[in-house]
Amino acid sequence: xxxxxxxxxxxxxxxxxxxxxxxxxxxHIFRLIDQGKYYFLSRPRxxxxxxxLSTMKEIFLGNQQLFKGxxxxxxxxxxxxxxxxHLSFAQVDTRDRSLTDSLSDQxxxxxxxxxxxxxxxxxxxxxxxxxxxVYQKEGQVAILIDEYDKPIIDFLSQDELPIALENRDILKSxxxxxxxxxxxxxFFFLTGVSRFSKVSIFSDLNxxxxxxxxxxxxxxxxxxxxxxxxYFDREIDLxxxxxxxxxxxxxxxxxxxxxxxxxxxxxxxxxxxxVLNLMSQxxxxxxxxATGTPTFLVKKLREKFTxxxxxxxxDEGILSNLLIENISETALLFQTGYLTIxxxxxxxxxxxxxxxxxxxxxxxFMLRDFSGQESVHPIVRNMVRYLKxxxxxxxxxxxxxxxxxxPYEQFMERYxxxxxxxxxxxxxxxxxxxxxxxxxxxxxxxxxxxxxDAFFVIEFKVxxxxxxxxxQIKAKGYHQKYLHQNREVVLIGLGCAEKEVKELITExx
Numbered sequence: 001x002x003x004x005x006x007x008x009x010x011x012x013x014x015x016x017x018x019x020x021x022x023x024x025x026x027x028h029i030f031r032l033i034d035q036g037k038y039y040f041l042s043r044p045r046x047x048x049x050x051x052x053l054s055t056m057k058e059i060f061l062g063n064q065q066l067f068k069g070x071x072x073x074x075x076x077x078x079x080x081x082x083x084x085x086h087l088s089f090a091q092v093d094t095r096d097r098s099l100t101d102s103l104s105d106q107x108x109x110x111x112x113x114x115x116x117x118x119x120x121x122x123x124x125x126x127x128x129x130x131x132x133x134v135y136q137k138e139g140q141v142a143i144l145i146d147e148y149d150k151p152i153i154d155f156l157s158q159d160e161l162p163i164a165l166e167n168r169d170i171l172k173s174x175x176x177x178x179x180x181x182x183x184x185x186x187f188f189f190l191t192g193v194s195r196f197s198k199v200s201i202f203s204d205l206n207x208x209x210x211x212x213x214x215x216x217x218x219x220x221x222x223x224x225x226x227x228x229x230x231y232f233d234r235e236i237d238l239x240x241x242x243x244x245x246x247x248x249x250x251x252x253x254x255x256x257x258x259x260x261x262x263x264x265x266x267x268x269x270x271x272x273x274x275v276l277n278l279m280s281q282x283x284x285x286x287x288x289x290a291t292g293t294p295t296f297l298v299k300k301l302r303e304k305f306t307x308x309x310x311x312x313x314x315d316e317g318i319l320s321n322l323l324i325e326n327i328s329e330t331a332l333l334f335q336t337g338y339l340t341i342x343x344x345x346x347x348x349x350x351x352x353x354x355x356x357x358x359x360x361x362x363x364x365f366m367l368r369d370f371s372g373q374e375s376v377h378p379i380v381r382n383m384v385r386y387l388k389x390x391x392x393x394x395x396x397x398x399x400x401x402x403x404x405x406x407p408y409e410q411f412m413e414r415y416x417x418x419x420x421x422x423x424x425x426x427x428x429x430x431x432x433x434x435x436x437x438x439x440x441x442x443x444x445x446x447x448x449x450x451x452x453d454a455f456f457v458i459e460f461k462v463x464x465x466x467x468x469x470x471x472q473i474k475a476k477g478y479h480q481k482y483l484h485q486n487r488e489v490v491l492i493g494l495g496c497a498e499k500e501v502k503e504l505i506t507e508x509x
Contacts, residue, residue, distance in 0.1 A: 050147075
C-alpha cells in the first residue's frame with residue numbers, strides 16, 4: 001500500500017484522520033508534559049514545530065482516539081483534560097495592520113471559542129483576562145504559541161527595523177503577564193525560528209526552560225536514522241531500484257543530502273520536509289531551501305563579506321541570543337538552519353553546513369548574489385566539463401563570466417576579496433570534485449579539483465602573473481601529496497587583474 005505523505009499538513013487531527021504517515025514523537029512530548037511546565041524551543045522553518053504544537057493540543061484536549069497505536073496511547077490519564085489557548089502568529093496580520101490591533105482581535109476570537117467576552121482596554125490586560133476567565137470556566141490552561149517571532153523577523157531589513165523594534169516591545173508587554181498567572185497555567189510552550197536576546201522579549205519570561213540545544217530533546221523534531229529506515233523502508237528500496245544502486249548506497253546518498261542537523265545530542269536528524277518530498281517524488285532535489293529564499297540573510301552575508309562557511313566558530317551566548325539592532329550573521333545562520341553544530345568544546349561551538357542540500361543551495365544563492373549572474377549552476381557544471389576535457393581556455397572564460405556582472409565600484413571596494421569569494425564559491429559548488437583552501441605543511445592551496453583521471457592544483461595571484469602562481473605551487477610543494485596515485489597532476493596558475501583572469505598557465509606533472 002502506498003503511503004500518504006503529510007506535506008504541508010500541520011494539523012495532527014487531520015493527519016491522523018486522513019491516514020497520513022506520522023513519525024511517532026509522542027514519547028518526547030510525554031516527557032515534556034510530565035517533567036516540566038514552561039518551555040521554549042527554536043527550530044528552523046519546515047521542521048514540524050506547528051505539527052508538534054497541534055499534537056500537544058490534542059493530548060491536552062483528551063482526544064485519545066487520535067493516538068491509537070502510538071507510544072503515548074496507554075501512558076497518560078486521558079481523563080485529565082485541559083483547555084488549550086493555541087495562538088499562531090502566522091494568523092496575525094502585521095503587514096496591513098498594527099501588531100496591537102491584529103493580536104487584540106486574535107485574543108477576542110480565541111475568547112469567543114470559549115464563550116467568553118473580553119472587556120479589558122489594553123492588549124496586555126486582554127491577554128491576562130483571557131487566561132483568567134478560561135481558567136475560571138474550565139480549569140488550568142495549556143498555552144501553545146507558534147511562530148512567536150514572526151512579527152519581528154518579517155521586519156529585519158534595515159528600512160523596516162523600527163517596526164521590528166516596536167513589535168518587540170509590544171510582545172515583551174504581551175508575554176509579561178505569564179509569570180504572574182502561574183496558578184492558572186498547566187503548561188506553556190513557546191516556539192519559533194529565532195531566540196532573541198534575554199534583555200528584550202525574554203526578560204519577563206525568565207522562567208522558560210530553553211530546550212533548543214538540550215541533548216534529551218535533540219530528536220524532538222526531525223527524523224533519526226532509525227525512524228527514516230522504519231517508516232520509509234519501501235520507499236528507500238524503490239529509490240535504490242530506480243537509481244540502480246544498493247540499499248546501502250542509497251541510504252548513504254539520502255544521509256549526505258538531508259541528514260546532519262545536530263542540536264545538542266549525539267545523533268543527527270534529517271530535515272523532515274525534504275525527506276517527505278523525496279519519498280513522495282522519488283527524486284532528489286533542494287526541497288527545503290526552495291520554500292523560502294533567504295534574501296535578508298544573503299544580504300547580511302554580502303554586507304559582512306562572509307562566504308566561507310565550512311567551519312565557523314561561535315560561543316553559546318552568540319548562538320542563543322539575537323540582538324535586533326545588531327544581528328550576528330553566525331547566530332542567524334544557525335537559528336535558521338543553514339549551519340548546525342559540528343562539535344562542542346566547553347562553551348565554544350564549531351558550526352558547519354548540515355548537508356548537501358543546504359550547502360549546494362546556499363552557495364548557489366550566494367554566488368548569484370555576489371556575481372550578479374541569474375544562474376550559476378550551468379557555469380559551474382561547465383567548469384568541471386572543461387577541466388575534464390583539458391579545455392583551459394573555456395575554463396578561463398567561465399571564471400571571467402562569473403566576474404563580468406559585478407558592478408565595477410562594488411568590485412573595487414573589496415578588490416582582492418572579490419576574487420577569493422567568487423573562486424571559493426564556484427570551486428566549492430563542484431561538490432565531490434573539489435576541495436577549497438586546502439591546508440598543507442607549507443601553506444594553503446586555493447583549490448584542488450579531482451576528476452577520475454587527474455588532480456588539478458589551482459593557485460591564483462591578484463595583480464600578479466600566472467607564472468608567479470605556478471611558481472608558488474612548485475616552491476611550496478602543494479602538488480606533492482597528489483603524486484603517485486595513478487592520476488595526472490595538473491598545476492594551474494591564474495593571473496588576475498582589473499576584474500578579470502588575464503592569464504592561465506598549466507603544467508602537467
